[in-house]
Amino acid sequence: MGVSGGNSRTSEPWRVGVLFSRTGFMSVIEETQLRGTLIAIDQINDNGGINGCPIEPVIYDPGSDVRSYGQYAKRLMVEDGVSTIFGCYTSSSRKAVLPVVERLDGLLWYPTLYEGFEFSPNVIYTGATPNQNSVQLCRVLMEQFGKRFFFIGSDYIYPRESNRVMRELVRNNGGTVVGERYLRLEADRSEFMPLLRDIKRAQPDVIFSTVVGESTTFLYQAYHDLGLNPKVVPIASLTTTEAEIRAMGHDVGEGHFTAASYFQGIETERNNDFVSYYHKRYGDDEPTNMCLEASYFQVNLFARTLEQTNSLDTRHLRNSVMGAEFEAPQGCVSINPVWGHADVWTRIGRANRRGQFDIVFQSQTNVTSDPYLISYGRRFELAECA
Template identity: 90%
Template sequence: MSVIEETQLRGTLIAIDEINDRGGVNGRPIEPIVYDPGSEIRSYGQYAKRLMVEDGVSTIFGCYTSASRKAVLPVVERLDGLLWYPTLYEGFEFSPNVIYTGATPNQNSVQLCKALMSQFGNRFFFVGSDYVYPRESNRVMRELVRNNGGTVVGERYLRLEADRSEFVPLVREIKQAQPDVIFSTVVGESTTFLYQAYHDLGLNPKTVPIASLTTTEAEIRAMGYDVGEGHYTAASYFQGIETARNSSFVSHYQKRYGDDEPTNMCLEASYFQVNLFARTLEETNSLDTRQLRTFVMGAEFEAPQGSVSINPVWGHADVWTRIGRANRQGQFDIVFQSQASVKADPYLIGYGRCLENC
């Protein structure tokens, strides 16, 4: 998971640096304590407990996979901490001890399904990593596809540590199934292996693209720009957003980490959630979880993706919906974006209306 988790850490640290450069929060600097679970799910819960019990920390930023979030969740609930989770996820969860700042299915899957069926066809092949997020995200996408007259012609899962050789027979199977679209919920390093196998076996993204919710600029860079070109991702943020706010964010990030280092949606969410936390802490002047949560509900921030807020009903962020197509420069050309942030609907209560109107 380092290909994306490293960028989440960077987004967190750059936000902390900016806040401290402005004098900190009420005259006090934010001091990060950082642990690396090394992609071992059990370690996430162990480090969360260590942070809260030994280090005296009540507010935690982190986790990429849903499996890692679910390992931390019982710890923060039992010890009354607050986890800020900066990753898109499968939805259908609520906790008073979590602020969710990534997209939920109504903010990415709904519009992506609509666009893919309109442009490419209604035969989908699902491929994912074998854990909770891909299986649950595919459950949602399967319902969207079938409710709109489409079919799922295949569904396969590979282990998180799957290497490149394991994707070659999978792509051959996909090729035989003749789908119109490949919907990928493969995550981490394995993402690069899927796209490379696709490229090596001569499939054409102009006719049968891979569409994803998890393939960011970081994964495109790792797999090779030529390999990623033409494939689609639905995300709240892309580096190519043409606004002064985003240009400043990208410039600041690349000044610290290198001119060739791309930003991505998980990095951006990691960045804006720390800023929301700092503003809330300034108001409360307290790290008490209940006070922080009460004050952050409805809070707004002008993030690089655009104006975002924490939805007071769910504790999830109202973020933007965008669809991007990867280009030869390793960036995404934005082919669709919402007119404003989209209200979080983690339980898809209103998704049927969205399919008709969004």
């Protein structure tokens, strides 16, 4: 039996669940996702809420423990009477929540880039999929640095599946994967040093990283300690944001690449207002990032949809959000009605000494989501390496 959505209420708040880790090894990024969620809720409530009723978040900290995400999702739906949940960073945590929302007919809003190849009528995916980040990143790296790639990742679903996609892109375009290694999610700095020595001996042109969480900081610091040069062999990532660059040190992150739908440095009035608001609330030294921004815009899309449905019923919400648009800090985004994934922008940035990213590539508009890579070309025309 599904959870009641509280149809057509006139005075009670709209209760929603929030599941992001404020403790543990994923807190470096999930804390910012929580902030993005709460900023959006506060702004909506300050403007009168939804149809006269405020949004009330019910927040739990899973502590970076995969099982806790599923347990808290069940508590939210069974004990707290919540049917809509904003949360999760890792694919492992998403997959822990997925059977709960499918069984109890809830709706998870997932604001993180991921490996694609998934669909659920109980999930709205608002992060980038491989056709919105990996394809263009591979092209840029091959053109600027060469065709020898070394893969390094955290040992769980997302890195292995993302590397599978990147491996196909590299090989289909004449490249070679000269090595592939995985370390545990909680890997510390000492575990990266011998691995980076091996990478140095393999002489790749590019290191493609799918390391996540606090271990991201340790990877880049170990790279820096060994005296490797990002002008020659950079680390390229889909997950290293301004938050991780701040944690590792701006000098450590300088010169490395990230593909993302959003960077703080986007020069638009909408983004400038967003960044200013965030800095006023959390301090000028706290950067925004793509996961924070997706957490923010998905709550706004939810709110606009709820205003129309006046109901938290999962089926009504999902049907109504399909095709919905929002002018997000990254630019106009929409929910693709075919997949229930967001059409977001493609950008590639190179970290600078200020802890921000200089944008070296940007799509002309948002890119249609294609989580199963049905329509993308297996090969692309490459310019000559510089």
